[in-house]
Amino acid sequence: MNRFEKAFIQLKENEEKAFVPYIMAGDGGISVLKERLLFLEENGATAIEVGIPFSDPVADGPTIQEASQRALQNGTTLKLVLEELQSIRPFIQIPIIIMTYMNPIYAYGLPEFITDAQKAGIDGCIIPDLPMEEENVILPFLSNAGIEIIRLVTLTSPTERIAEIAKKGKGFLYAVTITGITGSRSSFQTEVGAYLNKIKKVSPIPVLAGFGISSPEHVKALSHYCDGVVVGSKIVDLFHNRKAEEIIPLMNATKKINAK
Numbered sequence: 001m002n003r004f005e006k007a008f009i010q011l012k013e014n015e016e017k018a019f020v021p022y023i024m025a026g027d028g029g030i031s032v033l034k035e036r037l038l039f040l041e042e043n044g045a046t047a048i049e050v051g052i053p054f055s056d057p058v059a060d061g062p063t064i065q066e067a068s069q070r071a072l073q074n075g076t077t078l079k080l081v082l083e084e085l086q087s088i089r090p091f092i093q094i095p096i097i098i099m100t101y102m103n104p105i106y107a108y109g110l111p112e113f114i115t116d117a118q119k120a121g122i123d124g125c126i127i128p129d130l131p132m133e134e135e136n137v138i139l140p141f142l143s144n145a146g147i148e149i150i151r152l153v154t155l156t157s158p159t160e161r162i163a164e165i166a167k168k169g170k171g172f173l174y175a176v177t178i179t180g181i182t183g184s185r186s187s188f189q190t191e192v193g194a195y196l197n198k199i200k201k202v203s204p205i206p207v208l209a210g211f212g213i214s215s216p217e218h219v220k221a222l223s224h225y226c227d228g229v230v231v232g233s234k235i236v237d238l239f240h241n242r243k244a245e246e247i248i249p250l251m252n253a254t255k256k257i258n259a260k
């Protein structure tokens with residue numbers, strides 16, 4: 001049983017929904033990564049997405065683009081992050097997911113990336129610019145290393161494609177809730193509930209909603225239709241502005257006591 005399966009069984013037993021925060025590694029310096037991961041785990045994160053800074057994050061909005069720039073200016077590299085995660089791994093029990101584009105992996109060297117990600121104890125990867133049709137460049141190596149690909153589906157994905165993608169994974173399915181890039185939003189398209197219900201019907205693995213989620217109300221509303229949420233920009237913003245305590249009510253919105 002991998003860490004994802006353990007995490008989701010725990011959620012089911014606690015009758016809670018998943019909360020997966022995203023942070024940018026190296027934003028605030030690589031030295032704060034451990035304390036931020038510990039803080040998120042201690043406050044109820046189901047798993048954590050660790051972003052690798054990149055000069056051309058095409059799927060990211062301004063908040064994460066700026067975090068990426070700060071991390072790059074701090075001298076953050078994929079190698080540095082994997083080394084730091086290897087030293088942090090023994091202290092963190094929940095799944096750790098690397099969020100990176102393909103370019104940093106190619107620049108690092110695919111075999112070396114797989115070796116070092118496995119040494120770091122990474123459980124999953126989100127690679128937004130790797131469509132399912134092109135996965136075979138890396139999937140066999142990740143599978144051998146016990147690393148899951150967390151796949152994305154979007155509002156415009158046909159149902160058959162959603163079903164096909166959902167059947168390939170073992171971690172969770174990432175349902176993107178808006179047509180566009182990452183970044184906190186004030187509202188969602190009305191059909192997002194029906195969209196999440198449709199995905200839940202065809203997915204054998206947990207479905208998490210992500211993009212634009214930035215308040216406890218959003219967390220409750222969207223996790224009603226699926227197995228939980230991913231929150232990135234809001235978390236990046238709160239850490240950057242030294243308001244980490246405001247992350248706690250966001251996470252608590254997925255807890256049983258709040259689930260109305």
Ligand SMILES: O=P(O)(O)OC[C@@H](O)[C@@H](O)c1c[nH]c2ccccc12
Pocket residue numbers: 022049051059060064099126128181182183184210211212213230231232233234
């Ligand atoms: O920032 P938001 O709107 O809360 O969305 C989550 C997102 O940041 C995180 O999952 C992520 C960061 N970069 C990405 C690129 C593609 C897909 C997902 C991501």
